[in-house]
Amino acid sequence: MKKLLLGLVLVCCYSYQLNAQENNTGKENFDHWSIDLGAGIYEIGAPLSDGYNADILFQASFGVRYMFNEKFGLRLGLGYNSFSETGTSLPFQSNLYRASIEGVVNLGNVLDFQNWTDRFNVLVHVGGGFSSLNVIEPTDNGGDLITHLSIGFTPQFKLSNRLSLFLDFAAFINYNRNYSA
Template sequence: MKKIYFGAVFTLLSFLTQAQEDFDHWSIDIGGGLHQIGSTITPGYSANILGQGSMGFRYMFNEKFGLRLDLGYNSFSADENSTADFKSNYYRASLEGVVNLGNLLNFKSFTNRFNLLAHVGAGAASLNVTEPTDNGGDLMYVMNVGLTPQFKLSNRFSIFLDFNSLIHYNQEDNFDGGANTSGRESNISLMNTSIGLNIALGRNKQSADFWNEELDEEVIDGELVSLKKRLDSAEKEIAILKTKESGPNKELIMTELDERYVKKNEINKYANVVSGSNVDFIRNLLNSGYINVYFDTNKTKIQEGSLNSVNYLKQFMIDNPYVNAELIGYADETGTVERNKTLSQNRAKMVFDVLVAAGINPTRLSYFGGGEDTSVAKDARQLARKVTFKIK
């Protein structure tokens, strides 16, 4: 049994460095507390309820589903009400599926501190009776079912309560050393109640248990400070454009626009619409996808190089108070369709929030998630993680 313990721990620890993305996938939990023997104890015998501990190594595939290796130990001895003395030790190891009910049921809509996990799995266990006689170890199969409420202490630590029931198959001995005379092959033999600490492993600011895609206030404030600095430097050039009495100066407009979105030799494509003012020209650049806001993989934080794009739309709407804008978010093809739909909408919402904070009336803006942008190949997915504009 000890070989199973150490082998499983070593295998899991060898993969701890593989976690990626914007939340920590790996975590360790350590707990201990009370136990209650179920049907597999000889009549007249009773055991102390204190004396069990567990350790878990968990990997979350995403914010809702994961796997956990559960290692547990129980120590049983007779209490004052038992008709005879006995001592036994119980070891178990099981692999469990984990469901984050808190994220599945959107707990984050009303709390940032409480969460609820459910877990179910199967494995092996060994009951080693030492008194009154040594049984040499009783090997059996075990199924584990439980619920784990959590309370977040910080981004790295949370405390938990765990309630689980252990169903044993082919258990030959009772926990007191007597023969298991039950006619059933399976018994609800043991119930554990634990309190413990969960520790997230990784360098990200959030764990999978309490993951929230919404950016915190500090991130939004940082975006706004950077945006305001860029707005200040752009005001003079915009003022020059507005005071031009003659037709639009294409070179001056292109100086104002970020070179990453349109090349000088592409100006000719719009020669037929730049007639009396620069409004139609800039409108077409916005609507035709030359000016977009880009994001990193699985992020809703605007790339620093894309803040100019938000600036262009903000200034255009200030200069033309009769226009409205629609913000359309996109994601690349990695991840599930449902998650990409949510991610694309949250990216559009991020641009919406920055524009509103910069002074644009929210009634002039609308946003939605366009889901996956399948128009680009695998090697160009960075171009799919974006928000585009439609001027109305």
């Protein structure tokens, strides 16, 4: 199962929709802004270094999304990941801080999900950004600046007009890394 989830992030989060916009007729159009807060687990999709292994690890995230229309928008995301040795691995402790900007497609509106459900939706997101890998043990590396690409999808379940529960499955592909975790 771990091999099937290579690089995927599983996050159980809440999304809070803000600032309902009105059109000229006074009817509610849609919420342009949303905020998401998340905490969950993730799995590293590639080996770290010889002798160093990590298993399922902790992550937290925060995002702000602005939708230009009901189908397309932009998301600014911040994240924190913490990982350390497991099993027979040599000891280590690392933290990863990331910032991303992503294009978002509301697949539910593109595919007219509202014809068969008013509670389920799916977002697709693609983008990139920067991360800082801070190795604490066995030696402090002072931070390693990394660029990354991200791609993912986010199924959502609407609890109310302003609150949704969602899972985020995302893969982060890192470039220009000088150190391992």
